[in-house]
Amino acid sequence: MSTPQATPNPPGSAGARGGESALSAARQSSMPAVKAAAQAATQWRGQPGALLPILHDVQDQLGCIPADAVPTIAEALNLSRAEVHGVVSFYPHFRTEPAGRHVLEVCRAESCQAMGAERLADHARQTLGCDFHHTTSDGAVTLEPVYCLGLCAQSPAVMLDGKPHARVTPDKLDRILDRAMQHAQEAKA
Amino acid sequence: MNASPPRPTVTSVDATTAADNVIAASSTGVPTDADIVTIYLPRDAAALAMDADAVALAIEQEAHRRNLTIQLVRNGSRGMLWLEPLAEIITPSGRIAYGPVQVDDVASLFEADWLHGGAHPLNLGLTAEIPYLKNQQRLTFSRVGITDPLSTDDYLAHEGLQGLRRALTMTPEQIVDEVTASGLRGRGGAAFPTGIKWKTVLTTPAPQKYIVCNADEGDSGTFSDRLIMEGDPFVLIEGMTIAGLAVGATYGYIYVRSEYPQAIDTLNAAIARARRAGWLGDDIQGSGKRFDLEVRKGAGAYICGEETSLLESLEGKRGVVRAKPPLPAISGLFGQPTVINNLISLATVPVILARGAAYYRDYGMGRSQGTLPFQLAGNLKHGGLVEVAFGITLRELLYDYGGGSASGRPLRAVQVGGPLGGYLPESQWDVPLDYEAYVKISAMVGHGGIVAFDDTVDMSRMARYAMEFCAIESCGKCTPCRIGAVRGQETLDKIRAGGPQHEQHVHLLRDLCDTMLGGSLCALGGMTPYPVLSALNHFPEDFGIAAPATSGHPTASHQA
Numbered sequence: 001m002s003t004p005q006a007t008p009n010p011p012g013s014a015g016a017r018g019g020e021s022a023l024s025a026a027r028q029s030s031m032p033a034v035k036a037a038a039q040a041a042t043q044w045r046g047q048p049g050a051l052l053p054i055l056h057d058v059q060d061q062l063g064c065i066p067a068d069a070v071p072t073i074a075e076a077l078n079l080s081r082a083e084v085h086g087v088v089s090f091y092p093h094f095r096t097e098p099a100g101r102h103v104l105e106v107c108r109a110e111s112c113q114a115m116g117a118e119r120l121a122d123h124a125r126q127t128l129g130c131d132f133h134h135t136t137s138d139g140a141v142t143l144e145p146v147y148c149l150g151l152c153a154q155s156p157a158v159m160l161d162g163k164p165h166a167r168v169t170p171d172k173l174d175r176i177l178d179r180a181m182q183h184a185q186e187a188k189a
Numbered sequence: 190m191n192a193s194p195p196r197p198t199v200t201s202v203d204a205t206t207a208a209d210n211v212i213a214a215s216s217t218g219v220p221t222d223a224d225i226v227t228i229y230l231p232r233d234a235a236a237l238a239m240d241a242d243a244v245a246l247a248i249e250q251e252a253h254r255r256n257l258t259i260q261l262v263r264n265g266s267r268g269m270l271w272l273e274p275l276a277e278i279i280t281p282s283g284r285i286a287y288g289p290v291q292v293d294d295v296a297s298l299f300e301a302d303w304l305h306g307g308a309h310p311l312n313l314g315l316t317a318e319i320p321y322l323k324n325q326q327r328l329t330f331s332r333v334g335i336t337d338p339l340s341t342d343d344y345l346a347h348e349g350l351q352g353l354r355r356a357l358t359m360t361p362e363q364i365v366d367e368v369t370a371s372g373l374r375g376r377g378g379a380a381f382p383t384g385i386k387w388k389t390v391l392t393t394p395a396p397q398k399y400i401v402c403n404a405d406e407g408d409s410g411t412f413s414d415r416l417i418m419e420g421d422p423f424v425l426i427e428g429m430t431i432a433g434l435a436v437g438a439t440y441g442y443i444y445v446r447s448e449y450p451q452a453i454d455t456l457n458a459a460i461a462r463a464r465r466a467g468w469l470g471d472d473i474q475g476s477g478k479r480f481d482l483e484v485r486k487g488a489g490a491y492i493c494g495e496e497t498s499l500l501e502s503l504e505g506k507r508g509v510v511r512a513k514p515p516l517p518a519i520s521g522l523f524g525q526p527t528v529i530n531n532l533i534s535l536a537t538v539p540v541i542l543a544r545g546a547a548y549y550r551d552y553g554m555g556r557s558q559g560t561l562p563f564q565l566a567g568n569l570k571h572g573g574l575v576e577v578a579f580g581i582t583l584r585e586l587l588y589d590y591g592g593g594s595a596s597g598r599p600l601r602a603v604q605v606g607g608p609l610g611g612y613l614p615e616s617q618w619d620v621p622l623d624y625e626a627y628v629k630i631s632a633m634v635g636h637g638g639i640v641a642f643d644d645t646v647d648m649s650r651m652a653r654y655a656m657e658f659c660a661i662e663s664c665g666k667c668t669p670c671r672i673g674a675v676r677g678q679e680t681l682d683k684i685r686a687g688g689p690q691h692e693q694h695v696h697l698l699r700d701l702c703d704t705m706l707g708g709s710l711c712a713l714g715g716m717t718p719y720p721v722l723s724a725l726n727h728f729p730e731d732f733g734i735a736a737p738a739t740s741g742h743p744t745a746s747h748q749a
Contacts, residue, residue, distance in 0.1 A: 052486070053485070056447075090507040091488030093489035109409030
């Protein structure tokens with residue numbers, strides 16, 4: 001049971017590298033990363049320029065693109081692993097490690113700076129006790145910079161778990177974070 | 190990350206007719222149409238960011254509590270963003286605006302009989318009479334905020350598809366000529382004539398051609414693309430379809446940044462409806478012509494707003510800039526001739542086709558014809574979208590529309606055209622906004638983003654940020670940008686720290702800017718010097734330079 005999953009495509013057993021039967025075997029993998037990658041690749045690989053949609057798909061499923069997903073994607077698209085890794089590492093949106101339970105993106109672009117975004121960023125760092133690109137020690141919140149959310153007339157702006165918030169003062173940020181934590185706790189209970 | 194907005198919103202994404210949106214809150218008998226009051230409340234991210242979904246829920250609950258039947262339509266934003274969430278009530282005399290509405294206001298609004306336009310501190314009168322809106326010339330944005338963005342009926346009832354229908358009666362050459370004659374120039378920043386670009390694609394034979402919409406709106410201070418995607422997505426679909434007919438392309442991609450999840454959802458829903466209505470597909474409007482398109486999501490790289498880098502990204506690669514030539518019009522996406530236009534350019538095509546080139550060309554001045562949706566942002570009291578003809582001045586936009594600073598302090602510097610645009614001091618605020626006039630003062634109109642700063646701004650810090658941003662976002666292909674931005678940041682740190690070698694460091698910075706201006710492959714490295722040099726030249730005191738700037742122009746030449 002474990003051998004075929006450890007090496008997704010052993011010759012003879014699962015068909016040609018990246019072929020239909022290899023992908024089909026990978027979709028049955030017990031490794032979530034391989035499975036998610038194979039599912040995404042199956043759905044998208046007939047489309048031109050499929051790599052970004054596949055990477056988005058994997059990240060939407062798993063919260064990140066684990067290194068284990070890369071070989072399966074590379075084989076399905078007939079690319080080298082280096083090429084896939086190169087694309088993953090190029091785009092700030094893609095992450096190779098899972099984020100915290102919440103992702104807080106604070107805009108640091110000019111328009112928000114004109115309305116006190118740096119003060120807000122300092123407050124976020126202080127409150128959360130972590131810097132940008134890091135996660136709080138309890139794994140609750142990952143703090144990310146973002147360069148414009150398109151809410152420039154209502155600066156400063158942040159996005160929490162994909163939901164936009166405008167005219168954010170340090171106090172308002174605290175309330176938004178508290179509410180998100182509360183919801184998470186209620187959901188757990 | 191495509192988090193759907195929390196339930197409930199009254200208008201579901203799948204609702205196809207207005208009737209679906211009616212909440213049957215009345216428990217006593219069947220309400221007649223006359224009893225049903227329509228309330229508009231935007232679904233735009235600008236409204237959602239101010240709790241519009243919670244307000245929608247509160248309105249629904251309050252109506253239910255009072256046994257009132259309402260129809261709540263989630264429209265696009267009117268663009269008066271300091272008033273969001275802006276609710277509108279349909280009354281016999283027109284649409285009456287209330288805003289900004291928060292959850293706590295809802296009960297008192299009903300108490301004041303807002304369903305019949307009752308008086309209330311938030312009552313702003315007839316929406317169409319608010320000067321901010323009334324004084325605009327909305328051509329591209331004519332429907333945004335007025336219609337339900339996902340209603341095909343609304344779209345048709347407000348001049349939708351008239352451009353496409355006319356285009357279907359024309360030859361490709363005629364469509365291209367019409368766009369050329371309108372004077373429309375690329376709204377992304379480079380201002381290249383759209384018709385000429387289309388002509389190149391039309392005359393380049395190929396088995397497959399593409400229309401690509403650049404909706405990677407990464408410039409700080411800009412949000413017009415987003416307002417269209419969320420407020421009138423069909424106009425973009427129509428514009429791209431016309432472009433397809435004009436150049437012989439049968440497929441299109443809309444490349445949207447991942448920071449805009451709401452826009453992506455709205456576009457996808459609109460595309461599905463357009464297909465169902467026969468506006469896209471193998472037989473558009475029964476003409477036998479074929480066109481279809483899809484949304485592709487970016488992944489947080491600013492550089493992908495550069496056209497060749499965007500094409501690389503669409504092909505599934507790192508968003509690294511391509512050297513030109515070949516032009517994308519000759520060898521673009523997957524090596525095929527490709528029209529790649531900014532979203533606003535494409536969304537402006539339908540009105541040009543519907544009303545004719547002359548109608549559009551009559552707006553504007555000189556070689557900047559038509560209108561531009563300016564976006565007022567940063568430290569302004571009344572931020573929002575102002576679509577007016579070229580030729581307006583920055584001062585008019587900042588004070589007549591923007592209402593001055595939000596902080597109440599004097600305005601000091603204004604960045605026009607995004608992170609690569611120059612900082613303009615007050616002495617330049619009376620220059621008409623026109624592509625050529627701005628080039629003369631080494632500034633750029635760009636995508637029409639205007640970010641205002643009050644007198645607390647430290648311009649040496651903003652100059653440093655420009656270099657920092659370039660360093661973060663550089664694709665790394667060319668040295669002037671990749672290394673130059675890092676060195677620029679270091680040099681600005683030294684300048685900001687002062688010290689005995691201050692003058693030499695300023696000299697070095699100018700020299701570096703000269704290299705970046707002349708030697709970079711694309712606008713990121715090539716234009717980052719604009720904000721840096723304009724800050725240095727117009728606000729020397731912030732860099733510890735006592736002497737006033739000898740020239741009003743940010744040039745790379747050394748100043749003695």
